[in-house]
Amino acid sequence: DSGVTQTPKHLITATGQRVTLRCSPRSGDLSVYWYQQSLDQGLQFLIQYYNGEERAKGNILERFSAQQFPDLHSELNLSSLELGDSALYFCASSPGAVSSYNEQFFGPGTRLTVL
């Protein structure tokens, strides 16, 4: 158990809908990262937040958005869902934003299926 929690574990929805994925980082970690993992694309970095502020952006679509709240939990919002958005979405956390050693601890993931 990494200490990172994600809810829900599974989510099934229809095209065009909107969903929210939730992540609670390890106690004391200030950075939260979101990743998408689909069968044909490996683990893709989406976005990073540090202490409530956006810090780095990867291949995140405009239909997707995220935020980190004062209690440091984070939410990833996916809207106008398409079949291709079906994937495992992982959240990871680490203590800081920039450091010489910054291992990321991954949550169990949310499996999103868009029908």
Place this chain on the structure above:
Amino acid sequence: GQNIDQPTEMTATEGAIVQINCTYQTSGFNGLFWYQQHAGEAPTFLSYNVLDGLEEKGRFSSFLSRSKGYSYLLLKELQMKDSASYLCAVRSLSGGYNKLIFGAGTRLAVHP
């Protein structure tokens, strides 16, 4: 741009040694990680290299050559439970912040 290459699949025999290679091209290199991921589960941290050389951790070792943009993960005394995907990830420092870029992973199958 950023590019990370590793073999898609490998097979090995229980008790043997296997080496998984990773080559990368990135700007702002700031360390290389290896993660293990069993199907449908979260990646778990295996090793970290930021300086050239070999880091050993039990049955697992990782090597880095920054000048060659090359790393490998060495797994000794293979066990059936080592059947998993192994992800090479490069940390890139850009704009004052780190990004972790993952390779597509190497799926390792260990046979009796």
